[in-house]
Each structure stands twice: as structure tokens, then as C-alpha cells.
Amino acid sequence: MDDLKEYCGVFGIYSPNSDVARLTYFGLFALQHRGQESAGIAVSDRKDIVCYKDMGLVSQVFDEKILNILKGDIAIGHVRYSTTGSSTELNAQPMLVSGENPIAIAHNGNLVNSLDIKKELEEKGIKISGTVDTEVMAKKIALYYKNDILSTLLEVLPSFQGAYTMLVLTRDKLIGVRDPYGIRPLVLGKFNGSYVLSSETCGLDIIGAKFIREIEPGEIVVIDEEGIKSTTFAQPDPRLCIFELVYFARPDSKFGTRLAHEIRQEMGRILAQESPVDADLVIPIPDSGIPAAIGYAQQARIPFSEGLIKNRYVGRTFIQPDQRLRELGVRLKLNPLKEVIEGKRIVLVDDSIVRGTTSRQIVNLLREAGAKEIHMRVSSPPTSYPCFYGIDTAERGQLISAYKSIEEVRKYIGSDTLRYLSVEGLLRACRGGAESFCTACFTGDYCIPIPQDIKVTKGILE
Ligand code: SF4
Numbered sequence: 001m002d003d004l005k006e007y008c009g010v011f012g013i014y015s016p017n018s019d020v021a022r023l024t025y026f027g028l029f030a031l032q033h034r035g036q037e038s039a040g041i042a043v044s045d046r047k048d049i050v051c052y053k054d055m056g057l058v059s060q061v062f063d064e065k066i067l068n069i070l071k072g073d074i075a076i077g078h079v080r081y082s083t084t085g086s087s088t089e090l091n092a093q094p095m096l097v098s099g100e101n102p103i104a105i106a107h108n109g110n111l112v113n114s115l116d117i118k119k120e121l122e123e124k125g126i127k128i129s130g131t132v133d134t135e136v137m138a139k140k141i142a143l144y145y146k147n148d149i150l151s152t153l154l155e156v157l158p159s160f161q162g163a164y165t166m167l168v169l170t171r172d173k174l175i176g177v178r179d180p181y182g183i184r185p186l187v188l189g190k191f192n193g194s195y196v197l198s199s200e201t202c203g204l205d206i207i208g209a210k211f212i213r214e215i216e217p218g219e220i221v222v223i224d225e226e227g228i229k230s231t232t233f234a235q236p237d238p239r240l241c242i243f244e245l246v247y248f249a250r251p252d253s254k255f256g257t258r259l260a261h262e263i264r265q266e267m268g269r270i271l272a273q274e275s276p277v278d279a280d281l282v283i284p285i286p287d288s289g290i291p292a293a294i295g296y297a298q299q300a301r302i303p304f305s306e307g308l309i310k311n312r313y314v315g316r317t318f319i320q321p322d323q324r325l326r327e328l329g330v331r332l333k334l335n336p337l338k339e340v341i342e343g344k345r346i347v348l349v350d351d352s353i354v355r356g357t358t359s360r361q362i363v364n365l366l367r368e369a370g371a372k373e374i375h376m377r378v379s380s381p382p383t384s385y386p387c388f389y390g391i392d393t394a395e396r397g398q399l400i401s402a403y404k405s406i407e408e409v410r411k412y413i414g415s416d417t418l419r420y421l422s423v424e425g426l427l428r429a430c431r432g433g434a435e436s437f438c439t440a441c442f443t444g445d446y447c448i449p450i451p452q453d454i455k456v457t458k459g460i461l462e
Pocket of ligand 1: 242243244386390439
């Protein structure tokens with residue numbers, strides 16, 4: 001993993017007689033890997049909705065005092081990395097729209113037509129104060145919401161184009177929505193006879209909720225005192241983001257019946273079949289390269305070893321993603337085990353190369369530690385196209401594979417050889433065809449058309 005940024009995680013719970021804010025806190029804690037810039041929780045006590053959010057990690061934003069104020073029966077929470085809009089408190093989520101019929105929204109994804117919706121709202125005299133697409137979604141839903149939230153969503157959702165996994169909180173309901181492509185994940189769990197929604201199954205595990213099923217693409221679930229009601233609002237065309245399986249999801253989260261960890265090991269095994277090499281040791285770039293390195297080592301029958309020790313106390317929060325700090329960051333984070341590496345032919349495994357700067361520094365670290373040969377193996381195809389659906393893979397000009405051949409990337413990072421997993425190999429590991437996943441950052445095949453004149457990248461609404 002090299003310079004990919006996280007995006008967002010959502011968690012919601014409908015559980016009268018439980019401490020829903022505290023449960024949401026723990027759910028968000030498990031989803032912290034999906035965003036470290038801001039965190040927030042909105043709670044309904046059936047009379048009103050209150051929301052607390054701030055910049056920072058979940059453990060920094062909330063304390064006992066705040067959780068004790070957030071009392072109610074239903075809650076939604078959000079952790080955020082800014083994928084549109086700048087990283088300010090104004091853009092933190094959940095997004096609360098107060099009024100006669102208050103709603104709060106937590107969203108993961110990116111709309112590709114948020115500028116159009118913003119214009120439409122402004123023409124109706126509605127002020128958009130932040131720069132994030134979630135605000136326009138929340139304000140549009142609030143504009144149409146009179147009595148029945150389901151009919152409101154059925155009316156409004158067709159105007160949202162892009163990736164949206166969304167939780168909506170009303171006074172008496174928890175609603176989960178997944179866009180027709182299901183680009184971002186959302187799972188349903190059961191807790192104490194009530195229901196939980198989470199971006200990943202690890203959010204269910206942490207509170208002891210039982211996984212029931214994934215929310216389907218194009219599905220709305222409404223959870224209230226009558227139980228759960230499912231409605232299909234659009235013809236599903238499932239295209240789960242394949243990067244969820246490559247990197248984003250926590251290794252202990254499940255997709256169907258398979259752990260992300262297991263799927264990543266399979267990627268490593270297929271990579272070893274496709275691109276074998278004679279070597280002494282397989283070393284992962286921690287932590288993202290570990291499962292694929294295990295799989296590669298198993299398949300190639302080459303010993304697996306740790307070779308780079310990660311300093312786990314370097315928080316990701318305050319390292320700003322500019323070039324200077326990124327370069328400093330590698331030495332702060334990783335230290336090679338010289339005695340393990342010296343004189344060895346190393347297979348170095350990571351899940352992706354985005355800008356190439358981190359890989360280059362790591363190869364350099366291993367050379368300095370005395371590695372005889374370094375064979376870089378990447379358990380996904382070259383990342384040549386930017387993501388418009390909620391992952392900050394940077395502008396195309398910053399993606400090294402967008403403008404350099406594999407041989408040029410190899411020269412840049414300084415390894416002896418460089419091989420990537422093929423798109424076919426990746427799909428095989430994920431047990432799906434090209435029609436089941438979004439693979440656009442590898443193939444340029446965007447399932448949701450990107451408006452020609454709009455590049456929905458960070459800052460587009462500013
Ligand atoms: S473009 Fe890449 S990162 Fe974005 S949704 Fe598709 S597969 Fe995921």
C-alpha cells in the first residue's frame with residue numbers, strides 16, 4: 001500500500017433500551033481504518049436528534065462525558081477521510097438537518113453529480129455551507145421529507161448519481177441505503193433482538209452482533225419498532241469496489257463467507273503462479289502486504305519472514321499527506337531487520353503501488369540493509385486510473401502507472417524485478433467476473449459515467 005488514503009465508514013444501530021451511542025462508538029472504533037480525520041455520532045431519542053462530531057480519531061473525539069449526553073434509542077456514526085471537500089469540521093459527519101422533521105445522514109462514497117444538485121438546491125434558496133457532497137444529499141432529502149422517509153427516498157435517490165452507501169436517521173427510524181452498483185459495502189447484523197448496520201462485519205463483531213446479510217445494491221432497509229422492511233429502489237447492477245478486497249476492508253471483515261484476509265492470501269498464491277521467482281525469503285510490506293505475502297510464500301514454497309518492523313505508534317492522524325512528510329514517514333514507520341535481510345534474495349510483497357514514492361524508499365531501505373536481490377510483487381494490477389467513487393487515489397497525473405510502463409516503474413522504485421497480479425488473477429481470487437466488481441482504477445472501465453466536464457476529485461465543490 002503506497003499513498004492510498006482511506007475514505008469513510010458508517011455504523012448505525014436501532015436498539016431501544018441500549019446505550020446506542022456507546023455501541024456506535026465501539027462500532028466506529030472497529031471501522032477506524034476507514035477514516036481518521038473526523039468522527040461523529042447522531043442519536044435520536046424519538047423527540048429530537050442530537051449530533052456530536054469533531055476532527056480526530058474516535059477515541060479523541062468522544063469521552064464518557066459526551067457519550068453520556070448522547071442518549072436515545074437509535075444512533076448513526078461516521079468516520080471520515082475527506083474524499084471530496086477539504087478536511088474541516090464543517091464537513092465532518094453525520095450531517096444533521098434540523099427542523100420540523102430532523103434527519104441525520106452518514107455517507108460513504110462520492111456522487112458524480114453533486115455540483116448539479118448543489119445548483120438545484122441553491123436555486124431553491126437552500127444554502128450549502130460546507131464543501132462535501134453529503135451535505136447536498138442531506139439537504140435534498142430534508143427538502144422532500146414531509147412525513148414518510150421511504151417515499152421521500154424513493155423520490156430523491158434516482159437523482160443521486162455515483163457511489164453512496166448511506167445511513168439515514170429520523171426521529172423513529174434507522175435507514176440503510178446502498179446505491180444500485182453497491183460500490184461501497186454495507187452489512188446488516190442483529191443485536192439483542194434489534195438491528196445494526198455497518199460498513200464491514202468487523203463493526204458487528206466488536207459489539208457481539210450477529211451477521212445476517214449484506215444490504216443488496218439498490219436496496220433500502222427501514223428499521224423501526226415494527227422491525228425491518230426491505231425495498232428495492234433500482235435495478236441492481238452489483239459492482240463492489242474491488243479495492244475493498246485488495247486493501248480497504250479490515251482483514252477480519254467478511255465478504256460473503258470469506259475473510260478479506262483469506263481472499264488476499266489467494267491473491268498472493270495466484271501472483272506466485274503468475275510471476276514466480278527464485279528467491280530466499282518472502283517479506284511483506286506491513287501491514288497491507290502480509291496476507292498476500294503469506295499466500296505467495298505458501299505457493300512458491302519460499303520461507304516467509306518479517307523483514308520490516310513497523311512502528312505502530314506512529315499515528316496516521318497528524319501526518320499530513322504532503323510529499324515532504326510522506327518521504328519522512330517511511331523511515332519513521334519502518335525499520336529493516338538487517339540480520340534477516342543481509343545477503344538474501346528477497347521477494348517483497350505489497351498490495352498496490354499508487355505513487356511509487358513509498359515503494360522506492362522501502363526498496364532503498366532493504367538495499368541499505370544488504371539485500372542481494374529485491375523482487376517486488378504486487379497483489380493487484382497497476383493502478384492507472386483515478387477513483388471517482390470515494391477513494392482518494394489521487395489525480396491521474398500522480399498515479400505512477402498512468403504514465404510509466406512497468407519497466408519504468410521498476411527502474412523508478414529500484415527493484416531487480418517488478419510484477420503485478422493480472423486483472424484476471426485478481427478476479428479469480430475474488431471469485432467474481434469483471435461484471436461483479438468495479439475495477440475501474442485498473443481498467444478505466446467506469447460503471448457510472450463520469451461527466452466529461454467534471455472531475456469529481458477532492459476540492460471540486462470549493
Ligand atoms: S475505481 Fe478503483 S478504488 Fe474506485 S471504486 Fe472502482 S475499484 Fe474501487
